Amino acid sequence: MTWSTAGGPGHTRGDGAVSAHAPAKVNVSLAVGPLREDGYHDLQTVYLAVSLLDTVTVRRGEGLSVTVTGEGADGPDPVPTDRRNLVWRAAELLADHAGVAPDAAIAVDKAIPAAAGLAGGSADAAAALVALDALWGTHATRGDLTALAAQLGSDVPFSLAGGVAIGNGRGERLTPVLARRPWHWVLGIAGGGLSTPAVYAELDRLRAEGRLPDGAAFPSPEPVVAALRSGPVEALAAALANDLQAPAVSLRPALRRALRGATDAGAAAAVVSGSGPTVAALAADEDAAVRLAAVLAGEGLFRTVRVVHGPVPGARLVG
Ligand code: C5P
Secondary structure, three states: OOOOOOOOHHHOOOOOOEEEEEEEEEEEEEEEEEEOOOOOEEEEEEEEEEEEEEEEEEEOOOOEEEEEEEOOOOOOOOOOOOOOOHHHHHHHHHHHHHOOOOOEEEEEEEOOOOOOOOOHHHHHHHHHHHHHHHHHOOOOOHHHHHHHHHHHOOOHHHHHHEOEEEEEOOOOEEEEEOOOOOEEEEEEEOOOOOOHHHHHHHHHHHHHOOOOOOOOOOOOOHHHHHHHHHOOHHHHHHHOEEOOHHHHHHHOOHHHHHHHHHHHOOOOEEEEOOOOOOEEEEEOOHHHHHHHHHHHHHHOOOOEEEEEEEOOEOOEEOO
């Protein structure tokens, strides 16, 4: 095959479809600074991409269309299939950047629950960028795609990059970290989502009332990075931290019991992932993760549980 790995017809299937995967993320640590004038917060996070993947399949079409299957496709608050879906905006942005017509039928097959603190929407946007780049033959560089990703959302550049990275700014400024040791987690997924802006607003409110420290100084990410690189599990367990956990628990008090339930069931530690409400429970190894998942599934603290590992790569073409 002589086509470039960036895409082109070498990645289209017989039916003209192109698919890409992108992973969920866990914030192993997340320190949030004060509210900025633009409505965002400066933060410092250590992102870990984990093996829960959404798949985006794109085909030539007239105009844009989006369909969603899997997690969040049905129910009272389904994932939107119009311009509110980040894949729609990703398609428009890439088409504009490349000077092509935004013509594509986009099918999103979700394993990552929506509004769960796992960057599911960001994963879909990153996968859409990679798949559409191949479908349209736009030959965007990785740097181009990263710049477009940052316009789409704070977590989208990491969904594109995958692996382990320190995130600064809104989360979009990444410093990749080489940490190949696999870590095993159980994700405890709740029945309903939490709105990310609402969790940040609750953090601001609790800080304004003096009930939480103001977040003016970020701790060094080095202990987290060192623990991720080489362990032992106790070091990583001790390093898990999330400034959005207290506001997420404030909005969803049942989370307190869920976090305690995860450690009581044998997790080395448990933390809310991002803005929640997913609980990321760290296990000593893969067997321990499977056992932990079985206990947690039996207790009914979560709608569902998933055993995952990370780091895994970011958005990439399938096949
Ligand atoms: O960047 P993204 O669109 O994913 O952010 C969603 C919302 O989360 C923002 O509108 C903002 O309210 C909040 N946010 C924040 N600070 C960040 C990232 C997100 O306040 N660093």
